[in-house]
Amino acid sequence: MTLYMIGLGLGDEKDITVRGLDLVQQADMVFLEAYTSILGIEKERLEAFYDKTITIADRGLVENDAESLILEPAKSQKVAFLVVGDPVCATTHTDLMLRAKQLSIKVEMVHNASIxxxxxxxxxxxxxxxxxxxxxxxxxxxxxxxxxxxxxxxxxxxxxxxxxxxxxxxxxxxxxxxxxxxxxxxxxxxxxxxxxxxxxxxxxxxxxxxxxxxxxxxxxxxxxxxxxxxxxxxxxxxxxxxxxxxxxxxxxxxxxxxxxxxxxxxxxxxxxxxxxxxxxxxxxxxxxxxxxxx
Amino acid sequence: MTLYMIGLGLGDEKDITVRGLDLVQQADMVFLEAYTSILGIEKERLEAFYDKTITIADRGLVENDAESLILEPAKSQKVAFLVVGDPVCATTHTDLMLRAKQLSIKVEMVHNASIxxxxxxxxxxxxxxxxxxxxxxxxxxxxxxxxxxxxxxxxxxxxxxxxxxxxxxxxxxxxxxxxxxxxxxxxxxxxxxxxxxxxxxxxxxxxxxxxxxxxxxxxxxxxxxxxxxxxxxxxxxxxxxxxxxxxxxxxxxxxxxxxxxxxxxxxxxxxxxxxxxxxxxxxxxxxxxxxxxx
CATH class of the missing domain: 3.30.950.10 (Tetrapyrrole methylase, C-terminal domain)
Known part of the structure; x- marks a missing residue:
């Protein structure tokens, strides 16, 4: 269905935009990219704020298993991929976006502050x-x-x-x-x-x-x-x-x-x-x- | 008390961050800078979303009357100054921030996406x-x-x-x-x-x-x-x-x-x-x- 690439900004759970928060809360699956940057808080605080379970996406997951774990589900469900800062700031995310488009998955981006x-x-x-x-x-x-x-x-x-x-x-x-x-x-x-x-x-x-x-x-x-x-x-x-x-x-x-x-x-x-x-x-x-x- | 310089992001009322929205709703006065950029929506939609009255701050107001209309009130009240995009993106806002600091007004910045x-x-x-x-x-x-x-x-x-x-x-x-x-x-x-x-x-x-x-x-x-x-x-x-x-x-x-x-x-x-x-x-x-x- 849709891959939402959502920027979290730089600080804590409240730096997400109102639009981004709406989309995370509607998502069927939520991933947090955790190897090109870090937030000032732990995953658990984000989970409590969103009332959602979050899967940490480390480099191995994104580079080797994105196909089966992120993109395959995104064909039929709403998948949120959370990125510290803005989703257009790192090459890795461009690559993920391209792979999604090749599979005809809709990609929607929610910008935020970056370093x-x-x-x-x-x-x-x-x-x-x-x-x-x-x-x-x-x-x-x-x-x-x-x-x-x-x-x-x-x-x-x-x-x-x-x-x-x-x-x-x-x-x-x-x-x-x-x-x-x-x-x-x-x-x-x-x-x-x-x-x-x-x-x-x-x-x-x-x-x-x-x-x-x-x-x-x-x-x-x-x-x-x-x-x-x-x-x-x-x-x-x-x-x-x-x-x-x-x-x-x-x-x-x-x-x-x-x-x-x-x-x-x-x-x-x-x-x-x-x-x-x-x-x-x-x-x-x-x-x-x-x-x-x- | 405090001058909050709050980035609104680029699109509409939902592109403000959760932190930014909290601060706008607690503010005693709200200004919207409206001459270095524009949002995709009218002021009225922002006002309805915040449940606040917004004063448009055009170039004349910021350059000539910021002292009396924005900074003087900020000595004792919470004043929110909303900026399309991010507050650090334009020279004008740096100038306003400096003038506030000279008057010992606390300045707090809420970043957001910019062009x-x-x-x-x-x-x-x-x-x-x-x-x-x-x-x-x-x-x-x-x-x-x-x-x-x-x-x-x-x-x-x-x-x-x-x-x-x-x-x-x-x-x-x-x-x-x-x-x-x-x-x-x-x-x-x-x-x-x-x-x-x-x-x-x-x-x-x-x-x-x-x-x-x-x-x-x-x-x-x-x-x-x-x-x-x-x-x-x-x-x-x-x-x-x-x-x-x-x-x-x-x-x-x-x-x-x-x-x-x-x-x-x-x-x-x-x-x-x-x-x-x-x-x-x-x-x-x-x-x-x-x-x-x-």
Missing amino acids: MGAAGACGLQLYNFGHTVSIPFWDDKWKPTSFYEKVKYNRQGGMHTLCLLDIKVKEPDFDAMMKGRQKFLPPRYMSVQIAAQQLLEVEDAILQQRAYDGRKTLCIGLARMGQPTQKIVAGTLQELSKADLGGPLHSLIICGECHELELEVVKEFLVEGSTHQLDNNTKLESLPPSDQER | MGAAGACGLQLYNFGHTVSIPFWDDKWKPTSFYEKVKYNRQGGMHTLCLLDIKVKEPDFDAMMKGRQKFLPPRYMSVQIAAQQLLEVEDAILQQRAYDGRKTLCIGLARMGQPTQKIVAGTLQELSKADLGGPLHSLIICGECHELELEVVKEFLVEGSTHQLDNNTKLESLPPSDQER
Whole structure:
């Protein structure tokens, strides 16, 4: 019948829209996508609010079993697929939507706030953002830096960069598996602190193309946006690499050129003891002359 | 006491969040911002749904009388300021928030979907958008083209550009005013058709720097996003300059480099008779060699 892809917004059970709530309550089955983001509350609170049973859809379920568990029932029933934020924000959901349409299942979308919109609460204008990048967890052997070129291009054009920070949910525990047990590692969410440390390392030790300056470029750490405990902290990467923003989810913005009105809002979020001058030429200070002239 | 800045989302009265609805219903005064965007429904339907009287806040009220009409009451009462889309999406609202904070009024924000998020419903990934631009109405004497450079920079970096189209609400009627009457022109909303025509003129007759190609570059027209009559139409600018997408609001996307998954969704929106090949190298086809090499 219909697959409803419903955005839950960012905070708790009350951030769903009235339309979304109506549809969840009419649905025959309810899934909650739980591996590209997290809400500030547990599934049980959502279940109580909707008066519905919710099935958690982890990566395995969506990528391997969506056909039988979600799409097959959606041919004859109303299936609600709940997504933290907005349903058009992640590639996975586009894929699910396409597969539904191929099976002639009607797809209806209910939009909501996402981190890409809520990031504007720090005072930076959403118009001025470029490419959004993802920063993955590093380990000793694997230190991908593919986001760096995009940050550089954004900043050369005066644009801000929203960095989405890695989430590791339901990662297999290989040690346990070698002993024949199926076990998963506890979930990990990258903090602003870790992201800032990795960004400093890319710039200072690995690529060194002055896409940004760890001691000068204005950056903004975001934690639990849209939730009552939301925290916003502004400063240099060096300052943010020591800041503690508390529990997940975190995101980080690397500023481009800032307008006065933007800085007016950002200044109240400066981390204690910050030495940042909040000058509005953060675009150029860290770029070599050849880049400035382009 | 508190100024609540509450996003209404994009469609009708049911697109407010449950949290937002609770706050509106508890508010002592309710304003609706009505000059940077519009909902698909009339104020009266909102009033009936909230069981509240709503004061329309036009540009004059917000820019000249916010102090006395909105902020002064907010010192001792709960004032809800409703915004179509999300409250962090327009500079005007940032300004109001700052003025409230200067008067030590608590400001609370309720996020919601905005056009910048809902634009993802056409299949383009929100990660791949650069600078958002505004396209103003032209007249015989005044043809501003400041958006052009940003579109060019976005496309050179492979990014899509969301173009917000001009809205003229409560523009003074100078003819009537010269006769001593205060009168306003009927509201005007730029259509995808007009925007495409202006974009063709900038490229073909005014700036000619091949930021895009009116016969080749993939573009997507969006109308009434998030509403039941939502319409999405893809094609070249030449094709869109003849397309009729119906009533407001419209927006337009000029695509950068498209990934296969994006094109997979976009192809179902191709305008009838479109000659677009949906090749995924729309980034480069229109750029001169020197730009490609950079």
